[in-house]
Amino acid sequence: MRTKDSKGVTRFSISLPAELAEQLDRMAQEKSYANRSLAVADMIRAQLVEHQQQFGDKEIAGTITLLYDHHKQHVQAALTDIQHDHHEVIIATLHVHLDHHNCMELLAVRGKATVIKRIADELIAAKGVKHGKLTVTSTGKDLPS
Amino acid sequence: MRTKDSKGVTRFSISLPAELAEQLDRMAQEKSYANRSLAVADMIRAQLVEHQQQFGDKEIAGTITLLYDHHKQHVQAALTDIQHDHHEVIIATLHVHLDHHNCMELLAVRGKATVIKRIADELIAAKGVKHGKLTVTSTGKDLPS
């Protein structure tokens, strides 16, 4: 049973094990949410993002985070080659010089989920990359506020 | 207001934008949940697991990825305020205009893990942020090639 008010807000009740409900409230507070509903709404949206990316043809946006030592031979040339081969899905790359050796690169990407995943795999597997991770979000189009 | 029955189950109500509530129901069905409460309970548990990860005093580098609608009142001002309060750990922010409404922001961060985690929580919980994620990597110092 749910009720919908004039502003397009739906109100409904859910049942949770008591201890889980308590931990939810504590976590929402620790994470600075104004109230429990906002915390739950964020979890639902996060789950929707993950759920939607299973469908390979869907357009997603996201970040590829890479950590590497730019002194390792050819690593940077290799990464740039891969990135240029896919310049239509890589919007821009933010390069941070962590210290004399270590670089962190953040690639802002947008495109079909399958394509993005393949590029991320290729970059992370490149020789010289110490650590890499693909973070998927939505383009926002199908994700209600 | 919440009620607790004899079996340790708590029942409370939450408010969601109507469209989000509809998508929740559709997803819960696609994922074969018997009901909406069970789906939400699983999301809360998954979030708790992440939240309870230990974040120590170690220095980390990483990315905070945010998705939001810049037309939502005050969201951008709120995000910038939080970022400026912590400008010593936020190296730079890459802002991508996905479409007329949706923005994706990539924050390159570096600092104590606990501090980074708290900032990420605060940004993701900010009203108007549709989706956000903290991606942790290393500063590279203690990570051999």
Add this chain to the structure above:
Amino acid sequence: MRTKDSKGVTRFSISLPAELAEQLDRMAQEKSYANRSLAVADMIRAQLVEHQQQFGDKEIAGTITLLYDHHKQHVQAALTDIQHDHHEVIIATLHVHLDHHNCMELLAVRGKATVIKRIADELIAAKGVKHGKLTVTSTGKDLPS
């Protein structure tokens, strides 16, 4: 008179007032050029970039640098609105938190020269922007190495 060798390099002589030639050599050295020809080649390309941007329909790339105090009311909302209205020519924006008040934003842009100039004018004129500058470069297509 000029000669062209097999590798597509042209060699020709130019006449300069003696003092200017000396100052050229000194400047080339101070700017770390390997030789005088490389310094002159860079000046020619820089001049070509400026020469080509006169033609409004030509596609250019470039940077818009903005300095502002994000606490000034509405400045950030105004800037984001302008940027989203033109999201097809603004590739991405790099936001740097200089201190508690001051922000520097670097917009990577690409599009018709007239359009880019109009957007830059609009952003720089926005209330609250302390300083702004458009730096034009080429998309590289018509600029030989």
Add this chain to the structure above:
Amino acid sequence: MRTKDSKGVTRFSISLPAELAEQLDRMAQEKSYANRSLAVADMIRAQLVEHQQQFGDKEIAGTITLLYDHHKQHVQAALTDIQHDHHEVIIATLHVHLDHHNCMELLAVRGKATVIKRIADELIAAKGVKHGKLTVTSTGKDLPS
């Protein structure tokens, strides 16, 4: 090798990529120069004016915009080496893949004016960089709104 005649005119030869030499001649004609030497002399003088600007010990913020072909051997490695040698003044670098060959890089910098100027000179003079420019703004501290 250069020769100097009685009127204080120096004559020397320079080598340019053939296509660049052709574009120089076309531009010199479009700009109504009587000959190629006069066009080059004007470029040198303009560059000297910029080069001789005083850059003191004052802290500035700014942007270095670079255009290069990442396929040119060693250019990217050279640029990254220079950047890492100065990672304390280079806040972050935004890399945009313009097409299969051309890259645009925006470096957000902050530091003593003389230091920034020297780094910009070094990057722009690096072999393979087609075009580069330093755009100076303020850190905002001494610049009233």
